[in-house]
Amino acid sequence: MNLKGFVKECHKKEVFKMLSIYIVSSWVVLQVLALIASPLGLPEKSVTYLIIILLLGFPIYIYYIWKFRLLKYEIQQTEDPTTPYNKSAFQKMYFSSLFVIGLLSGIAITLIVKNNFGSNFSLEELNENDKIAVLDFENTTGDKELDNVGRIAARYISHGITENEVGQVISSKIVNDYTNVIKSQAGSIDLSNLLKNYLKPGKSIEGAFYMEKDTLLLQGSIKDGLIDKTFISFETIKCDPNTPLDCAEQLKQEILGYLSTEDKQDESGYIKKDDNKVSYYEESPPNYQAYEYLTNALANLGNDKIHLDLLNKAIEKDPNFFEPKIHRISHYYNKGQFKIADSLRRLIANKPSLSKRQKNHLLFHESIVNGKNDRAYTAQKEEYKYASLDQATNMTTMTIALQYVNRPEDIEAIYNEIPMDDMVLEDCARCGFRYYLKGLADVELGNYEEVIKKLVPVTNIIEYNYLKRPLISAYVKSGKIEEFKKYLSDFALTASNQDMDYLNVFTGIQFLNGNTIDEANNYFNKVITNKNSNTSKTELAKAYYFIGDYVNAENLYKTLDETEPENIEYLVHFSISKFNNGNAEAAKNQIEKLNDLRTDYQFGAIDYAWAQYYASIDNNEKALEFLLKAVAQGYNYTPSTFQHDPHFKTLKENPEFNNKIMNYWKNKTQ
Numbered sequence: 001m002n003l004k005g006f007v008k009e010c011h012k013k014e015v016f017k018m019l020s021i022y023i024v025s026s027w028v029v030l031q032v033l034a035l036i037a038s039p040l041g042l043p044e045k046s047v048t049y050l051i052i053i054l055l056l057g058f059p060i061y062i063y064y065i066w067k068f069r070l071l072k073y074e075i076q077q078t079e080d081p082t083t084p085y086n087k088s089a090f091q092k093m094y095f096s097s098l099f100v101i102g103l104l105s106g107i108a109i110t111l112i113v114k115n116n117f118g119s120n121f122s123l124e125e126l127n128e129n130d131k132i133a134v135l136d137f138e139n140t141t142g143d144k145e146l147d148n149v150g151r152i153a154a155r156y157i158s159h160g161i162t163e164n165e166v167g168q169v170i171s172s173k174i175v176n177d178y179t180n181v182i183k184s185q186a187g188s189i190d191l192s193n194l195l196k197n198y199l200k201p202g203k204s205i206e207g208a209f210y211m212e213k214d215t216l217l218l219q220g221s222i223k224d225g226l227i228d229k230t231f232i233s234f235e236t237i238k239c240d241p242n243t244p245l246d247c248a249e250q251l252k253q254e255i256l257g258y259l260s261t262e263d264k265q266d267e268s269g270y271i272k273k274d275d276n277k278v279s280y281y282e283e284s285p286p287n288y289q290a291y292e293y294l295t296n297a298l299a300n301l302g303n304d305k306i307h308l309d310l311l312n313k314a315i316e317k318d319p320n321f322f323e324p325k326i327h328r329i330s331h332y333y334n335k336g337q338f339k340i341a342d343s344l345r346r347l348i349a350n351k352p353s354l355s356k357r358q359k360n361h362l363l364f365h366e367s368i369v370n371g372k373n374d375r376a377y378t379a380q381k382e383e384y385k386y387a388s389l390d391q392a393t394n395m396t397t398m399t400i401a402l403q404y405v406n407r408p409e410d411i412e413a414i415y416n417e418i419p420m421d422d423m424v425l426e427d428c429a430r431c432g433f434r435y436y437l438k439g440l441a442d443v444e445l446g447n448y449e450e451v452i453k454k455l456v457p458v459t460n461i462i463e464y465n466y467l468k469r470p471l472i473s474a475y476v477k478s479g480k481i482e483e484f485k486k487y488l489s490d491f492a493l494t495a496s497n498q499d500m501d502y503l504n505v506f507t508g509i510q511f512l513n514g515n516t517i518d519e520a521n522n523y524f525n526k527v528i529t530n531k532n533s534n535t536s537k538t539e540l541a542k543a544y545y546f547i548g549d550y551v552n553a554e555n556l557y558k559t560l561d562e563t564e565p566e567n568i569e570y571l572v573h574f575s576i577s578k579f580n581n582g583n584a585e586a587a588k589n590q591i592e593k594l595n596d597l598r599t600d601y602q603f604g605a606i607d608y609a610w611a612q613y614y615a616s617i618d619n620n621e622k623a624l625e626f627l628l629k630a631v632a633q634g635y636n637y638t639p640s641t642f643q644h645d646p647h648f649k650t651l652k653e654n655p656e657f658n659n660k661i662m663n664y665w666k667n668k669t670q
Contacts, residue, residue, distance in 0.1 A: 134170070
């Protein structure tokens with residue numbers, strides 16, 4: 001029986017009619033459950049569970065149709081042999097179809113379970129009701145100069161809640177960040193809608209402050225985060241307007257008392273307080289003006305000079321103020337000034353009385369500046385528990401997981417913590433880098449289609465070259481070469497020569513890693529043939545180097561090395577070019593200059609360079625030895641290093657490369 005005859009028989013026996021009843025009924029049930037799950041308080045994944053059950057039941061239902069509806073026709077056909085019907089052919093076709101459908105259902109169930117329940121990123125999850133949104137306190141004084149009082153009071157209360165671990169705080173900063181970057185049909189997002197549909201806190205803390213004669217009055221309350229219900233309104237707190245954080249400190253004590261002893265509340269909603277000493281993010285309320293400097297510093301992250309100047313002013317105004325000190329350490333680390341960052345950390349670490357969260361911050365910075373990537377990841381995950389929705393914290397956790405400890409499997413769970421679908425990318429400074437990290441992780445996991453689908457529209461909005469790197473890798477590895485050529489040619493219409501040189505070299509390296517030599521050379525030649533006064537010498541030298549024209553490469557790297565004698569990449573490529581041009585002794589003399597460049601805080605850069613050299617002269621044993629030294633000192637996994645470095649093409653299948661080097665930190669962070 002052919003397929004057409006089988007379909008005709010199924011139609012005749014009303015098989016499709018019975019299947020449509022199952023499918024339509026399933027769809028209706030899913031829609032109803034999706035609507036009523038939240039009002040009934042059912043778990044978020046109730047719909048997911050139902051989908052799995054329905055997928056599991058579908059092949060069973062198909063067998064049911066055979067057993068109780070179609071089998072009688074089989075019997076009739078047997079009793080009446082004159083009927084022109086091939087029983088065995090139909091039965092074979094029917095059960096073959098059942099097998100295929102069962103297999104597809106099994107695959108679908110496996111993917112659903114993996115995507116929803118199979119995350120490897122193991123952090124202690126907080127219940128939804130443990131999330132507490134702290135909103136800026138409303139300024140009702142009419143004096144706009146006092147707006148900072150409301151923001152600072154909210155931030156200070158957030159620190160206290162977080163340090164005492166009475167809930168996961170959604171700070172006013174996070175609420176404001178989401179308000180600015182999430183779009184709605186009306187063009188702006190309503191605060192109530194933001195809380196209910198995106199952040200979903202169990203509770204929200206809000207309040208207002210006003211002036212009465214020469215006294216500042218602060219009011220606060222705790223409400224249900226999703227419905228209009230007030231749990232408790234605190235008594236009005238009074239303080240001097242010149243020291244508003246005294247009010248914030250008193251209100252914080254009241255809020256912490258309530259949240260810590262909810263199970264001890266009486267029917268009126270008030271609590272019995274105790275005298276247990278608790279620790280906070282700050283040892284004592286910071287100076288108000290210092291807090292203002294910090295707030296303004298964080299608002300000027302894009303301007304290094306102003307940002308650092310304001311942080312210094314905050315610390316000068318209040319030497320005991322911890323938070324600006326941490327931001328200052330991060331500033332110097334991000335600028336590559338590791339010695340200064342470590343010195344500043346040591347100054348703080350010498351203080352005897354530090355809170356738990358303060359110690360964790362310092363442990364992270366100590367670990368990362370000393371190349372102890374496993375300890376850095378452990379400390380960062382601890383901070384992530386407190387502030388998973390904070391974009392900076394979330395992005396840092398992704399970065400450490402992927403590029404410091406090579407755990408791409410952890411990225412999706414961290415990435416999904418912040419929904420991106422409704423983000424206005426033009427207004428979201430960190431969104432591009434989050435897409436970048438997610439794309440890199442998906443490339444490592446082989447999810448090439450996902451990378452292309454997600455990043456093509458994003459790169460049409462955010463045009464930075466770094467964001468195209470995972471996209472190019474996905475195109476090349478998936479074999480979608482023609483589609484990629486069209487994408488790159490469209491970009492070239494408006495791109496600068498420098499941008500295209502960079503992307504052509506990067507693309508050539510991806511093909512080179514995949515041993516597609518001719519295609520790789522096409523992209524290197526684009527840089528070489530189009531060279532002009534605007535062509536970067538660095539990109540041109542790379543093009544000659546990777547295409548194997550070591551004569552031209554040596555000449556260019558000689559000039560570059562003389563210009564920047566401390567540039568490790570120039571020195572290595574210059575040495576390797578000499579070796580390939582038959583000057584082994586000169587190459588050896590040149591490469592030995594590497595040891596003169598050793599300094600502190602290089603995170604294995606020199607040993608990694610030695611590994612490149614040894615791999616290029618076919619001394620794989622030495623190359624692996626120095627690679628292991630490099631990774632142990634904290635050398636990062638990037639789109640251009642280790643498995644992505646053409647120098648190590650012949651080593652990638654080596655068990656030692658995979659087990660000892662690629663999994664070095666992963667084995668320490670199980």
